[in-house]
Amino acid sequence: MKKLMVVYGLLIVSFLVYVVMYRMDEGRSAAWEDGGLRGSIGENYVMVTFQSGMEYWKNILKGFEDGGDALGVSVEYRGATQYDVKEQIMVLEQVIAKKPAGIALSAIDSSALTATINKAVDAGIPVVLFDADAQGSKAYSFLATNNYNAGAAAADKMAQLLGREGEVGIITQSGQQNHADRTSGFKEAIAHRYPAMKVVAVKEGKGDAIIWRDAVLEMMEEHPDLRGVFATEASGGAGAADAVIAAGRKGELRIIGFDTNKETLDRISDGTVSATIAQGTWNMGYWSLQYLFHLHHGLTVPAPTLGNDVAPLPPRVDTGITIVTRENVDDFYAK
Amino acid sequence: MKKLMVVYGLLIVSFLVYVVMYRMDEGRSAAWEDGGLRGSIGENYVMVTFQSGMEYWKNILKGFEDGGDALGVSVEYRGATQYDVKEQIMVLEQVIAKKPAGIALSAIDSSALTATINKAVDAGIPVVLFDADAQGSKAYSFLATNNYNAGAAAADKMAQLLGREGEVGIITQSGQQNHADRTSGFKEAIAHRYPAMKVVAVKEGKGDAIIWRDAVLEMMEEHPDLRGVFATEASGGAGAADAVIAAGRKGELRIIGFDTNKETLDRISDGTVSATIAQGTWNMGYWSLQYLFHLHHGLTVPAPTLGNDVAPLPPRVDTGITIVTRENVDDFYAK
Numbered sequence: 001m002k003k004l005m006v007v008y009g010l011l012i013v014s015f016l017v018y019v020v021m022y023r024m025d026e027g028r029s030a031a032w033e034d035g036g037l038r039g040s041i042g043e044n045y046v047m048v049t050f051q052s053g054m055e056y057w058k059n060i061l062k063g064f065e066d067g068g069d070a071l072g073v074s075v076e077y078r079g080a081t082q083y084d085v086k087e088q089i090m091v092l093e094q095v096i097a098k099k100p101a102g103i104a105l106s107a108i109d110s111s112a113l114t115a116t117i118n119k120a121v122d123a124g125i126p127v128v129l130f131d132a133d134a135q136g137s138k139a140y141s142f143l144a145t146n147n148y149n150a151g152a153a154a155a156d157k158m159a160q161l162l163g164r165e166g167e168v169g170i171i172t173q174s175g176q177q178n179h180a181d182r183t184s185g186f187k188e189a190i191a192h193r194y195p196a197m198k199v200v201a202v203k204e205g206k207g208d209a210i211i212w213r214d215a216v217l218e219m220m221e222e223h224p225d226l227r228g229v230f231a232t233e234a235s236g237g238a239g240a241a242d243a244v245i246a247a248g249r250k251g252e253l254r255i256i257g258f259d260t261n262k263e264t265l266d267r268i269s270d271g272t273v274s275a276t277i278a279q280g281t282w283n284m285g286y287w288s289l290q291y292l293f294h295l296h297h298g299l300t301v302p303a304p305t306l307g308n309d310v311a312p313l314p315p316r317v318d319t320g321i322t323i324v325t326r327e328n329v330d331d332f333y334a335k
Numbered sequence: 336m337k338k339l340m341v342v343y344g345l346l347i348v349s350f351l352v353y354v355v356m357y358r359m360d361e362g363r364s365a366a367w368e369d370g371g372l373r374g375s376i377g378e379n380y381v382m383v384t385f386q387s388g389m390e391y392w393k394n395i396l397k398g399f400e401d402g403g404d405a406l407g408v409s410v411e412y413r414g415a416t417q418y419d420v421k422e423q424i425m426v427l428e429q430v431i432a433k434k435p436a437g438i439a440l441s442a443i444d445s446s447a448l449t450a451t452i453n454k455a456v457d458a459g460i461p462v463v464l465f466d467a468d469a470q471g472s473k474a475y476s477f478l479a480t481n482n483y484n485a486g487a488a489a490a491d492k493m494a495q496l497l498g499r500e501g502e503v504g505i506i507t508q509s510g511q512q513n514h515a516d517r518t519s520g521f522k523e524a525i526a527h528r529y530p531a532m533k534v535v536a537v538k539e540g541k542g543d544a545i546i547w548r549d550a551v552l553e554m555m556e557e558h559p560d561l562r563g564v565f566a567t568e569a570s571g572g573a574g575a576a577d578a579v580i581a582a583g584r585k586g587e588l589r590i591i592g593f594d595t596n597k598e599t600l601d602r603i604s605d606g607t608v609s610a611t612i613a614q615g616t617w618n619m620g621y622w623s624l625q626y627l628f629h630l631h632h633g634l635t636v637p638a639p640t641l642g643n644d645v646a647p648l649p650p651r652v653d654t655g656i657t658i659v660t661r662e663n664v665d666d667f668y669a670k
Contacts, residue, residue: 004339011346018353037405038371063636070372070634146651157644280646282636287649290625299405301398301617302657302666309492310663311615311655314622316481320646322637328645331637 037293039073043101045292047285050088050108052079055261056281057106058334060130063285064104071293073101085112092116102126102292104285107134126295126304128313130284140304140311141291145279146318147178151185151232154256155193157275157323158186158228161254165196166227169219171212171236174204182232182258200226212239213246220247228254234261241272260324260332268329278332280319287317372628374408378436380627382620385423385443387414390596391616392441393669395465398620399439406628408436420447427451437461437627439620442469461630461639463648465619475639475646476626480614481653482513486520486567489591490528492610492658493521493563496589500531501562504554506547506571509539517567517593535561547574548581555582563589569596576607595659595667603664613667615654622652 047064049057061077068075078095080087088108107113114137120127121138128141158168173179190197200223203215220226231237237257244253250272257264257276267273291313294300300312324332382399384392396412403410413430415422423443442448442464449472455462456473463476493503508514525532535558538550555561566572572592579588585607592599592611602608626648629635635647659667
């Protein structure tokens, strides 16, 4: 009987020790939760684009997902399938109706989406924009490549490749601001920084690699001393590569392309293209998610509730570029 | 005896239930720790400035500290006491010697600190810059006000105050790029957006409120139709305020100032100054800390170890501005 009482007593003590330990652990867990940045799995952040099949979005979505994983929240991707303003507005309306914790949007048109964006913000759903802006909307931030600087960086790389001298040309898409900015960044950097270099030709147009191949072959004929070509978009780089192969000048006439589609990366691997400009797509997605999280949780100073004329977040973020060459090309193939 | 056995049995069951619950809670705690962004208290991030007594740094440090609290890491502030290049280099060297987890620096001189910054980065200590850049250094990002845009925002506010018409003047400090950018942002926004407005005078110089008071009184005499003044720095705004009081034109001739020192805020409260431009100082500190945390923990894509020509983080962040008026001035007094 006495033995039983001892066992009984020991059990009660052990039990109390466990209760105390359990309480302490609860306290520690709460501190962890307070100390770190963490949302809840019920928080849903949505990334919205147009032309949802485009390879270009993949790495942005990867950054958005990585941000969601880091902060312990849910993310979702919704895209209009076509390059169609009305379809994107419809998708955005559907997303708003579900009252997500935040929306990261690439706007197909800089003014057509403003009313729908403002509707979301007025309903208390934070919106940030990436890659393509909707100026004048109530979105809190715009995260994208500074295309002028990207063009200037391409000029610096070209100068390095050519020993800071020689004639160069540009092929670029007409009628789009991002391509115009890349072109002027390249031209002005050459003009201001490299006195022994000259931009002798700029061909503007639209089209696939075949059209650009012919344009570059023409440029080579018109300028026999041409030593380099900067293409402001992917199909131009592919066309220029075809041209130097056709002319038997592979590796001698230097090409710098833009973006990191598989064809361009392959041309870097085989030495036809010297470099390409990779946009900071992961940064666009990751920091968009971070910004939406901070807005949703009221972590910004000043608070967005102060009204207009207020920047609770950095309103403009240059997400940067990386220059891809044969040395680091393997890091840029899709994994 | 049988009653005792029942109690005994119940106790064992309760005990086991507690053990199981405790284990489950441990599991949940570990998930919290993994899921959220959180460092350790042993991680020390250092903010380094010059003229450490300046009121302007306070809110940047607040953002830096808030970032540290959010991520559960330690922060420290170190500043050269004077406006002295050598002293700041010495302070930075001392900070590097302690091998902190990261350094956020406002560079007193855009080239003199480059070697010391690069030394830190080469030693594996992440460095970001805020407010004042060191172009060409290996620092990973620069977070600061886009002064051109800030000037343009001041022009928009002035246009709103004046009903989009009338003559305006600018007083600005000579020889500093940030002031030159604010001036040209203001001038070009007026020229391009407000055809019924005109910048009729720009006075450049240096000095305290008394000198600027006299300059504005002079400007008012030379341009009797002058309806507004934009001052690109704080003492200019104070001087302009003194001038309109001396001329008996308080509230009639509109003044827009820059920054949020106590004197400017008081002049907004009493109606002498219509608005001032608050820089996104909290954002500079908070997002500097976040960027350093991400570099220290290897959370960026691409990784900084890929070498030069790589942007693991957004290289340039416009930290934004807020327009302070009588409506929201109370939020900007130091708390």
